[in-house]
Amino acid sequence: MTPTYVSALEMFSIGIGPSSSHTVGPMRAGECFASGLAKLGLRHRVARYKVVLYGSLAATGVGHSTPDAALAGLDSLDPATCDPALVHGRYARLEAGETLRVAGVPLVLADIEFKPRVRDKGHANAMSFVALDAVGEVLKEQLFLSIGGGFIVQPGADPVQVDAPVERVVGSDYASMDELLAGLGARSLADFAREAEEALHGVDGLETGLDAIWENMKASVEIGLRTEGTLPGGLRVPRRAAALHRHLLAADEHPAESLVSAYAMAVNEQNAGGGRVVTAPTNGAAGVVPAVLYHAVQRGAGREKVHEFLLTACVIGSLIKANASISGAEGGCQAEVGSACAMAAGALTAVRGGTPAQVENAAEIALEHHLGLTCDPVAGLVQIPCIERNAVAASTALLASRMAMLGDGSHLVSLDTAIETMRQTGADMSEKYKETSTGGLAVTVPYC
Numbered sequence: 001m002t003p004t005y006v007s008a009l010e011m012f013s014i015g016i017g018p019s020s021s022h023t024v025g026p027m028r029a030g031e032c033f034a035s036g037l038a039k040l041g042l043r044h045r046v047a048r049y050k051v052v053l054y055g056s057l058a059a060t061g062v063g064h065s066t067p068d069a070a071l072a073g074l075d076s077l078d079p080a081t082c083d084p085a086l087v088h089g090r091y092a093r094l095e096a097g098e099t100l101r102v103a104g105v106p107l108v109l110a111d112i113e114f115k116p117r118v119r120d121k122g123h124a125n126a127m128s129f130v131a132l133d134a135v136g137e138v139l140k141e142q143l144f145l146s147i148g149g150g151f152i153v154q155p156g157a158d159p160v161q162v163d164a165p166v167e168r169v170v171g172s173d174y175a176s177m178d179e180l181l182a183g184l185g186a187r188s189l190a191d192f193a194r195e196a197e198e199a200l201h202g203v204d205g206l207e208t209g210l211d212a213i214w215e216n217m218k219a220s221v222e223i224g225l226r227t228e229g230t231l232p233g234g235l236r237v238p239r240r241a242a243a244l245h246r247h248l249l250a251a252d253e254h255p256a257e258s259l260v261s262a263y264a265m266a267v268n269e270q271n272a273g274g275g276r277v278v279t280a281p282t283n284g285a286a287g288v289v290p291a292v293l294y295h296a297v298q299r300g301a302g303r304e305k306v307h308e309f310l311l312t313a314c315v316i317g318s319l320i321k322a323n324a325s326i327s328g329a330e331g332g333c334q335a336e337v338g339s340a341c342a343m344a345a346g347a348l349t350a351v352r353g354g355t356p357a358q359v360e361n362a363a364e365i366a367l368e369h370h371l372g373l374t375c376d377p378v379a380g381l382v383q384i385p386c387i388e389r390n391a392v393a394a395s396t397a398l399l400a401s402r403m404a405m406l407g408d409g410s411h412l413v414s415l416d417t418a419i420e421t422m423r424q425t426g427a428d429m430s431e432k433y434k435e436t437s438t439g440g441l442a443v444t445v446p447y448c
């Protein structure tokens, strides 16, 4: 049995916007392909690269910077540490007729192919890299699946992990939240996660990793709250978080739900602008967890509580990832923003002193009311409805937590049932609503 728990240092990966599946994943895939070539001693023989995008990566890839990210990966840029400005704009330059040098090799527009109707590669987000020598012989060809949250795997009935950085799973096996709760004893969900994490990363490695995640989340809120202007991509969407935050602070009252919405918008505007964000559990849904955690810190949560929040959120996100999906291309937006809301609601309940049963209840309330939510980003950009959707989900997380804290944890619909319902709903959902921008707001909102 594959362990369910995904390390928080993987679940919350530091990267760049605007998408974990369409930007961070392809960048990692490109880097993985390039390092594989280097290991084989073939890099010096490459005369041409080809990149082929399939399914959703082809349908909405340009708006999500997928070609830019794939090429940056071939150039061995790391999403966690690179200057985002070095990633974005590559495809636009190709479209303008430029020849780029990628990993020392000339590359033109025709070297990137889009096949949006090909969806039989093992996942809706698939891509191939091909390296050819000077006479056109294929030196290496590799297919990757970007399965959401920045995770990449190689295809097959039983997808296997590829070279680092990739998904790493740790800890005990648990098939469901009910099973996990039954075996917790006196421990909290965060205690359970900490045991698994420390076995993998050691105490210092875990603490340092969690600190880095929070520092980057905090920075994405605070930079977003002081950045104005218009987002890239042609929709001319103005950044609104900074003005909203100023307005709220100037008012006589500062409702928590409004403030947390401003925090979430700040992060998602950073993401839409291609800036540095942390997948939580994806980039499209990157605003909810940091916003609610920022709210908790504003209310006095210290370092220990920050770590407890992140670990609790990771337990919930891991379970959803294992039993349903955190990918909009697989399950629609319920899988992205719905998952983020469940993670944030449960984690906030934990740091408020809620019992594991109340944490489970909060996560269930949050997820249940995102069931059926479709993914239909206008113009393939992670802006409309994504930015406001995170803002609303962040305030929903506060409400879900409050409702759970007012009860004793007993309730009718379990989190496991909500997750299974989300899985089934995602399976039934038309492909139009799975990050293809061929349905919903993506077609009813005029864009020219």
Ligand code: SF4
Residues within 6 Å of the ligand: 284, 285, 328, 332, 333, 334, 336, 337, 374, 375, 376, 377, 382, 383, 385, 386, 389, 435
């Ligand atoms: S609509 Fe939701 S799932 Fe789709 S790109 Fe936006 S945030 Fe992600």
